[in-house]
Amino acid sequence: MFQGNWKCSKCGGAITELPFQPRSEAGLTCRTCYAKSKDPAGGGGSGNSYQNGAPADTSTLGASTHDDRDVPDFADFDSPSSEPMSDDGLGSPVATEKPKTTGNWQCATCGAAITSLPFTPRDVTSLKCIDCFKRSKA
Known part of the structure; x- marks a missing residue:
């Protein structure tokens, strides 16, 4: 208290x-x-x-x-946290933090090296670098 x-x-x-x-x-x-x-x-x-x-x-x-x-049983009022929780407590990442997957892939269109992706690729045969991906969506 x-x-x-x-x-x-x-x-x-x-x-x-x-x-x-x-x-x-x-x-x-x-x-x-x-x-x-x-x-x-x-x-x-x-x-x-x-x-x-x-x-x-x-x-x-x-x-x-x-x-x-x-008051929920798990509430701990005696030891306040000096930092806000970085997540919602449900195991999902914070909206501002996007998980990155690092690896060593090659763009299927131009052959450029891809070292980081915002997802884990299931199939790398059609993987595109950011530039080729943007051109394909334009």
């Missing part, structure tokens, strides 16, 4: 502990407001933090009002 001195964006109540390191205070909610927004019977996120003209009771801000089913 991360200790800090933040304010709830809905009721203005104090937030002293979070299961994550926030980038900014925008959109942070205390446990009470979070529970109200998750529970349609509990107010449905009306945003009204006053009861009978007085501020709502904020003594339960430190108490957990949601069940642990909201």
Whole structure:
């Protein structure tokens, strides 16, 4: 858990502990407001933090009002990563990274050497260098 001195964006109540390191205070909610927004019977996120003209009771801000089913078992809040994940966690490469296959091939059209391809060739008999490939598509 991360200790800090933040304010709830809905009721203005104090937030002293979070299961994550926030980038900014925008959109942070205390446990009470979070529970109200998750529970349609509990107010449905009306945003009204006053009861009978007085501020709502904020003594339960430190108490957990949601069940642990909201947090996945594999969540590790105690050891934050300093780097963002380089992939989506599903084993596929990031969109900006294109996998390259290196080898020693020859262009079937002009005979130029091909050393790197953005795919693994199944058949090298019709393999073309980038220039011949572009000319064939023009």
